[in-house]
Amino acid sequence: MTDRQGLSGRELSRRDLLKLGAAAGGAALLGARAATASAALERATAESGRLQVLDWAGYEVKDLWLPYLEKYPGQKPKFTFMTNEANALAKMHAGFEPDVVRPYVGYVRDFAESGFVQPWDTKLIPNLKQLNPTMVRAGRYEGKQYGIPQDWGFDAILYRADKVTPKERSWSLLFDERYGGKIAWFDDLNQLVWAGYYLGFKRPYDQTDAELKKSQALLESKKHLVRMFWSSETDMQNAFASGDIWIAFAWPADWVAMKSKGLKVVYMHPREGALSWIGMLMLGKDSPRPEHAHAFVDAWSSARTGRWLEDNYGYGHANLRARPKSSDLLRALRLADPNAVKEPNAHIDRHIPRRRLYAKLWEEVKAA
């Protein structure tokens, strides 16, 4: 049914027709070009139908992929929403075959090994050269470019400067006894990761059993100080703005949002290192529309999209030429320093080999 809708919805652009006409004309004249013409015709036919994008809610806004729409007028991609990476994998296991999907950097390996995605042809993404090289490298797996970096940000600590005086620049502010009942943690297994950094473990993404036990014990013993585990950014921002929360595990966009409400807030990078996350667009394994998919990711990689994302969502963008209007956001994202996102300044989210165990332990922290 989707294919039928897609077929009826597809319209060849004038440029496509000219290309086809030129190729077909050339083939008729030269004979030797017949194979090329046939391939182009085949490709255009094969790529009929709307591009299927499995993405996070909010990223379907057309300003984020406008150059794609300009290249393929009238061919708006069809968006299906994912709630997290595991949810996306489950959808693909169930038979859904998106052309493009967006896991975050910690899941590049999981997706590459899942067999549901394939590497990009980087030659077809001209804007790639404008993207932050560190982030581009983070999208590689076994030397192949599986992920093209797009949106990014930090996980650090947001606090009310008029209410809170940190003893030190550390993750420990997230369990400071003086502010019990005014603290919010993020509802995610990466709380065990920052706990690991706080406890000084060497590999917080791959802790030993003993280390995990200590990280879990730390979180459980401090949980009574925590007012909420937020999973909706809006909920957290509302609680922060209304004064129910003074300290939160937060993203740069939250700092900007709270500043715009007139609150005196500080976005603190702990000395143990903030965490950083990068959205990675990936190409579906058997995508029947690879050219469209490459055009889509190239559109997302443009400085124009980057600026729009930064100005409207408050997230960073991998395109180094993208600069937000807000100087606050510029500072929160440390955009003046292209190395801000990596060691030793921050720890880029990475593959967690025992993710299932981390998830189980985090659920136990919540249930305890």
Next chain:
Amino acid sequence: MGGGEGSLTARSAAADAAADLPPPARRGRRLLHADPATPALLGLPLAWLGVFFLVPIGIVAGYSLDALSIEPGPHALTLAGWRELVHEGVYLGLFWKSVQMSLLVSAVVVVLAYPLAYYLALSGTKRKYVLLLILIAPFLTSYLLRLLAWKVILGSQGVVNSFLFWTGLRDADHPLGQLLYSRFAVVLVLAYVWLPFVALPIFVSLESLDRRLLEAASDLGARRWQAFLQVTLPLSAPGVVAGFLFVFIPTVGEFVTPSLVGGTSGYMYGNQIVDLFGSGFPDWRTGAVLALFLLVVVAALTAVFARFLQFRQVTAG
């Protein structure tokens, strides 16, 4: 003689009626065969029950034993999920916390709803049905909207705290923090939401009360509170128990209210099930175990309460 005639008439009428009726066994078969609507009437709800209740439960049971899995590849049947539930104790602890919260909500709601239903049913007011409509009027608005309204009321800068600041009872820098994102908030909001559901069955049981029993109690010298304790209350017990169950069964697995107003301390068993299936890194096996355990416990409690309910009805009759 007249009496003899009367009894004769009655006997012959009974005999006539008996002659018209087929033997019991035959009659049963005839009814089944004679009425083609019966299988159709029964078939649809049974099919519905099978497709939308029994089959999904079977699927969930399959996940709980790893017979089904969201992960690819072969899976051996295992009881590991059930063993973890029993041995690790974390989830049972959370279940017990949810049961306690649910019991508290149910008890609070029954206590609040009883006088309300009593007034509506027994005060003799002519506007009782108008009042009943007013009671269920909040249902005309969205459930989520009502929950969000409570956030406005209970927040640090909400209605309650603002009033406390205004009266000087509380310093603006030290609002009452435990009003929102707490166990208290969950109990309060759930009680608010479920109050009409409890008031209605109690109202029905009180309204069907035979008033002559109260007159008789009064005639026999009982005071009003004695009549209430010994006549009204026992006879309305089925309504109370039904109302209690109406609240307890859904709230023990509740997750929307705690996720919006519960914060860390108001986190309930239902939230855990939702998180295991959806938001975190999904663990459908544990989620399925928890969901089935909840189903079994609630079914068992319902059976116990239902027996009690029938018993009360018999003794009340």
